[in-house]
Amino acid sequence: MKKAVFDHQATPAIIRYCLFFVLVIASTHTFAQQARGKVEVVRDPLVDTLIAKRYEMSSAAGVSSPIASYGYRVQIFSGSNRKDAYSAQARLQSQYPELRTYIIYNEPNFKVRAGDFRTRLEAQKLMQDLRASFSSLFIISEKINLPKTDTND
Template identity: 60%
Template sequence: MKKAISDHKAKPGLIKYCFFFMFLFFSALTFGQARGRVQVIRDPLFDTLLAKRAALNRGGGSVGGGNFSSSYGYRVQIYSGTNRNLAYNAQAKFNREFPELRTYIVYREPNFKVRAGDFRTRLEAEKLMQEIRPSFSGIFIISEKINPPKTVISND
């Protein structure tokens, strides 16, 4: 009778070992897979865009041979408020008085801001600010990325 009891206890242990070895065998099969190949399919215009970007980074300007580059400088803010019509009126008034200077309208909810000029130095911006102080109230100088005017090189 004792022999029958010992056989009965041995079966669950044998089943556990079988499941353990089967688990190891199947997990080894999953990790033994061969490496695959990745094929990238892209639009031919992508290479053209990469070439243009490389030309822009090298030349520091536009691809067409232009002389445009942006840097940090100063602008004079002449209006800030929530009324769009007042912002456009301030821009028109400034453009009538100073047609040679560029103006920019920036909208950051809920405010419209009108900024004028592209000055490389703060001194130039302060000079304009002193000129327009009688016409515009609440003006001040902003430091931001500007579009500098083209420099004229003469051989005289």
């Protein structure tokens, strides 16, 4: 009598061969993606004209650098009372008159934020100085106003 080959024994072999075939095809496809090509940029010559015009206008206005960039501010107050927000701003202004402060209203809360710091380390230094005066301090990452540079030096 001959031994019969059952279907459940043949199925794992077929699956292994199919898996091997798929891996071979996938590996050759990934090697084909490594070829380097050339990129050619096609643009309208008016783009260069607009860039030059913008540069002329900004130079004529005396603007030599961007006005805003992303940085950090220290949030010194958050609450729903408007008077408390303005008093927190006044307290900070009395301690640091050269520091810019901002009051932001996101319904129903007022938030008082201070400084325009480019690095988080600068904001942490101010936060450590203010730790005794204000109870809840946070460092917020947002768009800041860059300090004006003196070009006469």
